[in-house]
Amino acid sequence: MSEAGQARVVLVGNPNTGKSTLFNALTGLRQRVGNYPGVTVARKSGTCELADGQKVELVDLPGLYSLAAVSPDERVVVDALLGRVKNERVPDVVVVVCDATNLLRNLFLAAQIAELGLPMVIAVNQMDAAKTRGIEIDGPLLSYRLNGVPVVLLSAWKGEGITEVRRAVATGLRQKSTFPTVTWPDAIAKAVATVALAAERDTHQPVPGALAQRLLFDTAPTIAEAIGWTAEAREVPIRQAREQVRSSGLNPPAAEPMVHYARLREILEGVVRGVSRETATVAVDAILLHRIFGPLCFAAIMLGLFWSVFALAKLPMAWIQQGVDLTKAFAASYLVSTPMLQSLVADGVVGGVGAFLTFLPQILILFLFVGILEDSGYMARAAFIMDRLFSWCGLNGKSFVPLLSGFACAIPGLLSTRTIEDPKARLATAFTVPFMSCSARFPIYALMCAAFIGPRYGAFWESVAMVGMHVVGLAVAVPTAFILTRFILKVRPAPFVLELPRYQMPKPRDVIWRMWQNASEFVSKAGTLIFAITFVVWALTYFPRDPAVAERVRAESPQMNAEQVEARVQAAYVEQSWMGRFGKSVQPVFDPCGFDWKLTVGVLASFPAREVIVSTLGITYSLGEGSDANSEDLRSAMREAKWTEGSRVDTPIFTLPTVLALMIFFALCSQCGSTVATLAQEAGSWRWAAASFVYMTALAWIFATAVYQIGSKIL
Amino acid sequence: MNLDAVITTLAISAATLWLLRRLWLTLQARRKGRGCAGGCGCAAEKLADRR
Ligand SMILES: Nc1nc2c(ncn2[C@@H]2O[C@H](COP(=O)(O)OP(=O)(O)O)[C@@H](O)[C@H]2O)c(=O)[nH]1
Numbered sequence A: 001m002s003e004a005g006q007a008r009v010v011l012v013g014n015p016n017t018g019k020s021t022l023f024n025a026l027t028g029l030r031q032r033v034g035n036y037p038g039v040t041v042a043r044k045s046g047t048c049e050l051a052d053g054q055k056v057e058l059v060d061l062p063g064l065y066s067l068a069a070v071s072p073d074e075r076v077v078v079d080a081l082l083g084r085v086k087n088e089r090v091p092d093v094v095v096v097v098c099d100a101t102n103l104l105r106n107l108f109l110a111a112q113i114a115e116l117g118l119p120m121v122i123a124v125n126q127m128d129a130a131k132t133r134g135i136e137i138d139g140p141l142l143s144y145r146l147n148g149v150p151v152v153l154l155s156a157w158k159g160e161g162i163t164e165v166r167r168a169v170a171t172g173l174r175q176k177s178t179f180p181t182v183t184w185p186d187a188i189a190k191a192v193a194t195v196a197l198a199a200e201r202d203t204h205q206p207v208p209g210a211l212a213q214r215l216l217f218d219t220a221p222t223i224a225e226a227i228g229w230t231a232e233a234r235e236v237p238i239r240q241a242r243e244q245v246r247s248s249g250l251n252p253p254a255a256e257p258m259v260h261y262a263r264l265r266e267i268l269e270g271v272v273r274g275v276s277r278e279t280a281t282v283a284v285d286a287i288l289l290h291r292i293f294g295p296l297c298f299a300a301i302m303l304g305l306f307w308s309v310f311a312l313a314k315l316p317m318a319w320i321q322q323g324v325d326l327t328k329a330f331a332a333s334y335l336v337s338t339p340m341l342q343s344l345v346a347d348g349v350v351g352g353v354g355a356f357l358t359f360l361p362q363i364l365i366l367f368l369f370v371g372i373l374e375d376s377g378y379m380a381r382a383a384f385i386m387d388r389l390f391s392w393c394g395l396n397g398k399s400f401v402p403l404l405s406g407f408a409c410a411i412p413g414l415l416s417t418r419t420i421e422d423p424k425a426r427l428a429t430a431f432t433v434p435f436m437s438c439s440a441r442f443p444i445y446a447l448m449c450a451a452f453i454g455p456r457y458g459a460f461w462e463s464v465a466m467v468g469m470h471v472v473g474l475a476v477a478v479p480t481a482f483i484l485t486r487f488i489l490k491v492r493p494a495p496f497v498l499e500l501p502r503y504q505m506p507k508p509r510d511v512i513w514r515m516w517q518n519a520s521e522f523v524s525k526a527g528t529l530i531f532a533i534t535f536v537v538w539a540l541t542y543f544p545r546d547p548a549v550a551e552r553v554r555a556e557s558p559q560m561n562a563e564q565v566e567a568r569v570q571a572a573y574v575e576q577s578w579m580g581r582f583g584k585s586v587q588p589v590f591d592p593c594g595f596d597w598k599l600t601v602g603v604l605a606s607f608p609a610r611e612v613i614v615s616t617l618g619i620t621y622s623l624g625e626g627s628d629a630n631s632e633d634l635r636s637a638m639r640e641a642k643w644t645e646g647s648r649v650d651t652p653i654f655t656l657p658t659v660l661a662l663m664i665f666f667a668l669c670s671q672c673g674s675t676v677a678t679l680a681q682e683a684g685s686w687r688w689a690a691a692s693f694v695y696m697t698a699l700a701w702i703f704a705t706a707v708y709q710i711g712s713k714i715l
Numbered sequence B: 001m002n003l004d005a006v007i008t009t010l011a012i013s014a015a016t017l018w019l020l021r022r023l024w025l026t027l028q029a030r031r032k033g034r035g036c037a038g039g040c041g042c043a044a045e046k047l048a049d050r051r
């Protein structure tokens, strides 16, 4: 990205201050923003044009509260500031993005960065929110007190003050003004010098005071490792230096914030006026985070959400269904002269991709609501409620963002485990993330709801089933986490640190963008993976075509009319196809779950990606019906499907126990190639990925079997 | 072989090759510890990087 001679500007700041929003405004890119911490976990760069026409490389970084970096995402920031990224120098200007409603705490990070001696620009963001809370900030005065470091007041989301940022960064690049460093008490200054000397002696390189401070104050070995100071070599000098600090009456870990905050309070004297009024948030949270009402509200909101998704999507789904049927009929009539191709296009591609695409409206509406809940700040609270449960069972306090993201898709969830310091706690969280009900499970749940639960029990129970499936994942994840953290990984419990975002009016632009992103994800999957797989599934279900099969069926059923005979011929062909034979030979494995051979192949074909089940069912049912017999949609075809052999012959395949067993199977099974690969990458070994795969698949089978067997007994 | 069979065979082989290539790319990208594995997040990632 960076061209030779281009200046590098980095965005640093506390989590959730609007760094990514500002990054997007300055570069025109569309990085993900979200109203909770931990959304950005890796560095991202883009090009930004400054007020003087100069083009610079702008880098968006994860958020952090202090340079005492311990978690992998925080280390990314420290590495960027120290210029320890491969082929990179130190940044030319650091833009510290602050939240105007909490300037003091935000400037603590700026004061730490000041010690590194890097030119700085202070961007005080979210001025709109500060104004509504009655907070006023005197930018020029702050700039004056900071030795002329440019200070910009802005509202990144509203786009106010962006030009001023472009101007301030240009000024910062020219002036190179630095935030004034603090005057350390003598004891600390001496201790820092002692550490620096010892480190220089051992590592044979200059160790600036800023690094020596980190070595002195921090418990995490980030800097020591970065400069290659071994644990044995540093132990004694650091301990002695800390003793020096202690003997002067200061407590080493507390000394740094104490000194910084004392000075920052002086600097901010008269700069920040007015007091924050946050009574509304407190009152609302008293209910939404209440021990009993909180979870009840959450359940009610989820029920309402799924209910509205089903209700609102009904009509558009019917339109898409009609569109698919029309395309199928059109393709079929157009390709009569080439029957094989006709079947490939109509039954295979249109049948398979169409069955999947019908769920687009539901996905759109689902993500519209999820986006609203996220942006308003409620989602973080819902996660907070869940998180109480998880921290009780030993997971890290920071596990909540990964688990929350996991509800949309496991991949970003796995990536955001990088915010967790303790590698063991990271691993335990990564292991539980795939249990969260991701949106790829939605189509099969929705198909089962629309085909069986809705028509028989109504919309309320449909929503209950959906909420239930999300709860099942959680219910299994909790004991899993418990066993992992207590007995296998032996994770030390971490202090619970969580800053809840404030409530805000959802921003239509962000919400719609999120919906759009997810919709295009869905459609692009339909156009690539699902599309390609339908060819293969069709071929395996169509071939071989032995004319003897047709003759035998015709001979066996002389008294039927032509159409019935044709349907039986098609069914017979499918049953003796490669897929049919394979499915039947594997079916005994899934027989205890109540799956017939078609469900069995559906389940097996879905191991690369769980959405494939819907298209596979679409193809097997469409092929088995006879090509141009005015084919019904998948849902009614499934409702009419009957067992063709065994003890359950001629009874419907899809009974409530089977439907529930299938849903539970998909709730728990590890059917996502990308998740397995990402888990392997984040855990650093394929062993954990393999363990997760085996564990989830086994659990899925056991739970599905239990549900089917118990269900069949009592219903 | 008739036209019907030829076209069908070609289409299926193309799809199969594409799937194999994709599998290969997934493993490749993951081994180098970067890139999306072609699953969720891929399209979103591309969109985010586009102006
Ligand atoms: N009111 C207000 N909200 C903002 C502003 N800038 C960002 N936000 C919101 O703050 C939240 C966090 O933004 P994000 O850019 O992801 O923060 P990051 O974690 O620092 O990258 C999102 O909900 C944004 O919509 C602003 O200027 N005013």
Ligand SMILES: [Mg+2]
Pocket (backbone or CB within 6 Å): A019, A020, A021, A032, A033, A039, A040, A061, A062, A063
């Ligand atoms: Mg961000």
